[in-house]
Amino acid sequence: MSDITKQSLSELIKNIKDKKLSSTEVTKAFVERSEKSKELNAYVTEDFSAAIDKAKKFDENPNLDLKLPGIPMAVKDLFCTKNVKTTAGSKILNNFTPTYESTVTQNIWNEGAILLGKLNCDEFAMGSSNETSFFGCVQNPIDKDLVPGGSSGGSSSAVAAQLTPITIGTDTGGSIRQPASFTGIVGLKPTYGSCSRYGIVAFASSLDQAGPMAQNVRDCALLHEVISSYDEKDSTSIDFKRNNYFKELTNNIKGKKIGIPKEYRVDGMPKEIEDLWKKGIDYVKDCGAEIIDISLPHTNYALPTYYIVAPAEASSNLARYDGVKYGFRADGENLIDMYEKTRSEGFGAEVQRRIMIGTYVLSSGYYDAYYLKAQKVRKLIKNDFDEAYKKVDAILTPSTPSSAFKIGEKTNDPVSMYLNDIFTVPVNLAGLPGISIPAGHDAKGYPLGLQIIGKAFDEQNLLNIAYAMEEKINFKNKITDWWIK
Amino acid sequence: MSKDKSEYLINRKDNQYEVVIGLEVHAQVTSESKLFSTSSTKFGAEPNTQVSLVDAALPGMLPVINEYCVKQAIKTGIGLKAKINKRSVFDRKNYFYADLPQGYQISQFKDPIVGEGKVILDMPDGQKEVGIERLHLEQDAGKSIHDLDPKNTFVDLNRSGVALMEIVSKPDLRSPDEVNAYVKKLRSIMRYLGTCDGNMQEGSLRADVNVSVRKKGSKEFGTRCEIKNVNSIKFMQMAIEYEANRQVDLIEDGQSIDQETRLFDTKKNETRSMRSKEDAHDYRYFPDPDLLPLEVSDDFIEKLKLEIPELPDEKKKRFIEKFKLSPYEATILVSDNETSNYFENVIKKSDVKLATNWIIGELFAALNEKNLEITQSPISAGNLSKLINLIKDGTISGKIAKTVFEHMMEGDKDPKKIVEEKGLKQESDPKALEALIDKVIDDNREKATEYKSGKVKLFGFFVGQVMKVSGGKANPQLVNEILKKKL
Numbered sequence: 001m002s003d004i005t006k007q008s009l010s011e012l013i014k015n016i017k018d019k020k021l022s023s024t025e026v027t028k029a030f031v032e033r034s035e036k037s038k039e040l041n042a043y044v045t046e047d048f049s050a051a052i053d054k055a056k057k058f059d060e061n062p063n064l065d066l067k068l069p070g071i072p073m074a075v076k077d078l079f080c081t082k083n084v085k086t087t088a089g090s091k092i093l094n095n096f097t098p099t100y101e102s103t104v105t106q107n108i109w110n111e112g113a114i115l116l117g118k119l120n121c122d123e124f125a126m127g128s129s130n131e132t133s134f135f136g137c138v139q140n141p142i143d144k145d146l147v148p149g150g151s152s153g154g155s156s157s158a159v160a161a162q163l164t165p166i167t168i169g170t171d172t173g174g175s176i177r178q179p180a181s182f183t184g185i186v187g188l189k190p191t192y193g194s195c196s197r198y199g200i201v202a203f204a205s206s207l208d209q210a211g212p213m214a215q216n217v218r219d220c221a222l223l224h225e226v227i228s229s230y231d232e233k234d235s236t237s238i239d240f241k242r243n244n245y246f247k248e249l250t251n252n253i254k255g256k257k258i259g260i261p262k263e264y265r266v267d268g269m270p271k272e273i274e275d276l277w278k279k280g281i282d283y284v285k286d287c288g289a290e291i292i293d294i295s296l297p298h299t300n301y302a303l304p305t306y307y308i309v310a311p312a313e314a315s316s317n318l319a320r321y322d323g324v325k326y327g328f329r330a331d332g333e334n335l336i337d338m339y340e341k342t343r344s345e346g347f348g349a350e351v352q353r354r355i356m357i358g359t360y361v362l363s364s365g366y367y368d369a370y371y372l373k374a375q376k377v378r379k380l381i382k383n384d385f386d387e388a389y390k391k392v393d394a395i396l397t398p399s400t401p402s403s404a405f406k407i408g409e410k411t412n413d414p415v416s417m418y419l420n421d422i423f424t425v426p427v428n429l430a431g432l433p434g435i436s437i438p439a440g441h442d443a444k445g446y447p448l449g450l451q452i453i454g455k456a457f458d459e460q461n462l463l464n465i466a467y468a469m470e471e472k473i474n475f476k477n478k479i480t481d482w483w484i485k
Numbered sequence: 486m487s488k489d490k491s492e493y494l495i496n497r498k499d500n501q502y503e504v505v506i507g508l509e510v511h512a513q514v515t516s517e518s519k520l521f522s523t524s525s526t527k528f529g530a531e532p533n534t535q536v537s538l539v540d541a542a543l544p545g546m547l548p549v550i551n552e553y554c555v556k557q558a559i560k561t562g563i564g565l566k567a568k569i570n571k572r573s574v575f576d577r578k579n580y581f582y583a584d585l586p587q588g589y590q591i592s593q594f595k596d597p598i599v600g601e602g603k604v605i606l607d608m609p610d611g612q613k614e615v616g617i618e619r620l621h622l623e624q625d626a627g628k629s630i631h632d633l634d635p636k637n638t639f640v641d642l643n644r645s646g647v648a649l650m651e652i653v654s655k656p657d658l659r660s661p662d663e664v665n666a667y668v669k670k671l672r673s674i675m676r677y678l679g680t681c682d683g684n685m686q687e688g689s690l691r692a693d694v695n696v697s698v699r700k701k702g703s704k705e706f707g708t709r710c711e712i713k714n715v716n717s718i719k720f721m722q723m724a725i726e727y728e729a730n731r732q733v734d735l736i737e738d739g740q741s742i743d744q745e746t747r748l749f750d751t752k753k754n755e756t757r758s759m760r761s762k763e764d765a766h767d768y769r770y771f772p773d774p775d776l777l778p779l780e781v782s783d784d785f786i787e788k789l790k791l792e793i794p795e796l797p798d799e800k801k802k803r804f805i806e807k808f809k810l811s812p813y814e815a816t817i818l819v820s821d822n823e824t825s826n827y828f829e830n831v832i833k834k835s836d837v838k839l840a841t842n843w844i845i846g847e848l849f850a851a852l853n854e855k856n857l858e859i860t861q862s863p864i865s866a867g868n869l870s871k872l873i874n875l876i877k878d879g880t881i882s883g884k885i886a887k888t889v890f891e892h893m894m895e896g897d898k899d900p901k902k903i904v905e906e907k908g909l910k911q912e913s914d915p916k917a918l919e920a921l922i923d924k925v926i927d928d929n930r931e932k933a934t935e936y937k938s939g940k941v942k943l944f945g946f947f948v949g950q951v952m953k954v955s956g957g958k959a960n961p962q963l964v965n966e967i968l969k970k971k972l
Contacts, residue, residue: 080545093544100538102545199545205774234547235776313774316577319588320542324640335638339581362579362769371771 004029005162009071009219012165016062016069023062023070026165027055027114030072034116034163039483040139042158044077045085045118054114066112067226067246074164076155077118078125079105079210080199084115088201089123089133089151092321092328092346102199103234104168104210104227111226116164120154123348124318125175125203127151128420129410132350137407140183141479142446146404149179155213156183160477166214166223170200172207173306174400174424177436180213181399181449184438184477186220186466187213189424191456192431193238196231202317204310205236207428217437217467222246224459243460251468254288258452258465259392263299264423266401272442273398280396280439280450283472289465292392296384301377302426307418308361308374309429314351315358321346353414382430389455394465397423399436399449423451433459435466438475445478493660494701495733501701502736504729505709506664506694507656508721510671511649512681513625513689514557520624520648521548521591528687532641540646542586547775550575554648555779557680558598558622559789561650564674564796565617567602569786573621575776579769584627584640592651594770597621598779604654604674605798606666607816615667616655625649644688650681656695656706661722668692668718669820673797677822691716696728698736707732708742712749712756724749728756800825808837817845823859830866835873843873847887851894864893872900880904881911882961913960915967918951921959922967925950936972947972 004026007015015021031048051072058070080086080098087093101109109115122132130138130153138153140146141161148157152169156179159167169176171189180187188211195210202208212223225246230239260281265274281291323329323342330345332338347355361370388395401422410417427434432453439450450469454462495502519526522539539546562569576594577587599620606613627645631638652671658664672683672690683690692715697707712728715721727749732742746765747756772778795803797819804815804825818828818841831840848869852862864872872889875881881889881904892903904910912918925947926933936943951964 096544098543198547201544233549235549312771316579316589319579319581320586322581322588324583325541325586335583359769362771364767
């Protein structure tokens with residue numbers, strides 16, 4: 001089979017289970033394509049030879065009852081992987097190799113998957129274009145010099161370019177859904193507490209959540225089933241009854257009520273996005289679901305709230321990178337000097353900006369006006385959703401206010417960059433699940449995504465709606481392999 | 486009750502100053518493992534051998550609360566007659582230091598697990614109540630070691646993450662003596678509860694001492710200085726003494742006191758400025774997003790109440806009422822659980838009055854001399870009980886008993902055996918004593934005649950002679966009776 005890498009995860013699993021393909025063949029195919037795709041800069045660390053060894057070992061005694069039997073997979077470099085360098089896209093962790101495995105990745109290996117390597121991302125997941133990575137920009141396979149979105153930009157690029165059959169990212173304010181939208185793939189941000197945060201380099205603890213990024217909704221459902229688990233090692237992990245998301249997946253969403261929030265019609269939204277949204281509404285209707293207009297009145301405040309809460313937590317979470325115990329250290333005259341030099345040289349500009357913002361909003365005299373107020377607004381935003389969910393089962397919005405932009409286009413305008421997250425951020429603040437599915441193309445032929453927001457713990461319903469819409473949309477990603485010489 | 490007798494005042498010319506003290510005691514929770522990790526808390530291990538991934542703050546590591554430590558804090562709160570908060574919140578206290586791996590300490594700022602309570606002190610002139618402001622749980626930091634290398638500082642993270650209870654008193658203390666009584670009482674309560682071993686040498690109990698002064702009679706508080714991390718009661722007292730006098734001198738000199746953090750130099754016996762209010766850290770406290778608010782049910786608290794043993798105040802009351810002890814004796818005997826247990830074991834089978842005197846007198850003196858704790862006493866409660874019974878039934882005199890006691894201190898021996906082996910049994914056979922007395926009178930005929938002619942003072946001489954001849958074993962009461970008859 002020459003086009004192994006073009007197969008979806010579900011097809012690969014079927015072929016391995018039917019013994020039409022070996023794990024070694026599959027792994028080698030993705031390694032080969034990854035080797036030929038270095039120009040995308042999707043990988044920070046390649047673990048290809050170890051992956052092929054593991055695949056061979058799997059084939060010697062294949063356990064085909066596993067959910068991901070011998071499937072190779074690259075993961076975002078924010079997940080700690082035992083004995084494999086984990087950088088979080090930062091110079092400060094450039095020499096860091098964990099002795100432990102994150103719960104989410106462990107769940108994946110337990111089901112038979114094999115690590116291909118670690119995927120590029122914005123530094124400490126802070127960014128919307130993957131341009132803040134210490135390891136350089138990632139190319140969007142859609143077009144040259146186009147950002148793949150961020151922070152899970154290496155992940156979106158790798159799935160869209162078929163360097164890995166599927167992957168996981170993390171989403172603090174849109175870091176799975178926005179890059180999924182920019183690259184024409186599916187990305188799910190689960191309910192807060194669904195996937196363990198243990199072993200994931202923390203950005204903003206109350207918002208961070210790992211989730212699958214896939215070529216289609218079925219694959220996404222399967223990986224979500226694997227990674228979602230209650231974990232005693234994470235105090236914010238929630239012990240609720242998890243579905244067999246893959247097995248229970250259905251495209252029957254007749255009678256479901258889908259809300260359309262008027263506040264998401266933001267000023268200056270491109271007509272293409274407006275049209276896409278309208279098309280989305282039609283698809284939903286086609287599936288037999290009902291459209292209901294709703295209001296989420298505090299939507300306007302979500303972005304400023306997010307840019308207080310997330311940097312506040314980040315400023316504290318990143319305090320441990322001080323050059324004392326592990327990671328990069330710059331020599332200094334004394335302890336304070338060492339701290340200053342280590343953190344000035346070790347962190348990039350965007351991370352430093354957010355540490356500064358976070359430190360400021362937590363400072364005495366400013367705490368009440370910023371952090372405390374932001375927490376109150378956060379509650380109001382959550383209440384908006386609670387109210388809406390009395391009337392609807394899910395909410396449909398665009399994923400992003402635009403398609404992917406060019407590398408360098410927004411680097412000098414952080415606010416314009418932050419505005420990218422305008423539709424995704426409220427979901428994190430409310431702790432809800434959200435999924436982005438590819439829904440069309442803009443005039444340039446770049447993919448555009450639609451977002452479905454669900455009730456807490458209602459990923460099954462969310463996936464079902466996405467699955468039904470996916471069938472109607474019948475999206476085809478336009479990838480030319482331009483980077484392969 | 487005369488209040489003035491024990492009042493601690495600093496006199497300068499015409500002015501008298503009162504000292505106002507509040508304590509923040511840091512008590513290490515007795516627990517096998519740390520507050521948010523499963524690492525051991527055992528004291529004295531090789532550096533950095535009791536450090537988990539969480540304690541060293543590796544990327545992606547998350548804290549998980551140790552339920553046992555929560556129980557210990559609640560028990561302590563119950564022991565302090567304090568309000569238990571069913572909902573409390575862990576906050577991050579952010580600051581950079583080499584022995585603080587996370588870059589923040591997890592503590593409780595706005596919503597502590599325990600609210601207001603009180604501690605009763607037994608002072609020489611009566612009881613005094615000291616208010617407890619709050620008790621909260623927090624992590625200890627690691628240890629920076631500066632003196633192993635001329636250029637480098639070494640860091641030992643064994644302590645990093647160990648659970649501490651910070652117990653904050655109200656500014657109710659007025660003298661070094663009250664501070665002494667307060668810390669001892671607090672320690673005693675926690676030892677009874679088994680929530681803190683109170684071992685100050687190992688750093689299990691240390692305190693930040695807040696000191697201010699004001700003119701006697703003033704209702705306003707003066708500006709306070711905080712003396713950080715004092716690790717013995719004696720040093721606390723010395724630091725207060727120095728600091729209060731320093732503040733009074735400044736006021737007398739017309740100067741003002743700066744609110745600041747100070748250090749106590751134990752070698753020079755002085756406090757020195759560490760940092761001023763302006764340089765104070767901005768800790769940027771905020772609720773730790775890795776931890777949910779800590780919620781405990783009424784049921785959880787009620788179950789813990791059932792585990793609370795009889796505490797020193799109640800025990801003291803019982804000892805006074807049931808055993809008719811004086812408040813002084815009771816206070817000493819309940820000061821720690823081991824002592825009161827020892828006492829109660831002794832009196833199971835022997836006289837209370839004698840037991841009290843022997844424990845507070847001879848035993849404490851002997852243990853003190855050998856620098857032993859009551860739990861290390863060479864004399865078991867059972868054997869002391871036997872000794873007391875030998876006195877009570879007249880087998881030995883009180884004087885002989887002291888000799889037997891000395892032998893017992895050399896090793897845990899049965900006093901009966903000592904009495905037998907050394908032939909120390911009291912001679913109480915009237916016939917044998919009569920024979921002895923007859924011989925003494927016979928040997929001292931002249932003195933006997935003088936006695937009969939009215940020199941009654943000589944009676945003591947005869948008693949002494951009889952005791953001497955008997956080798957101290959003659960029953961003194963019988964000797965008196967028989968001598969009176971014979972002479």
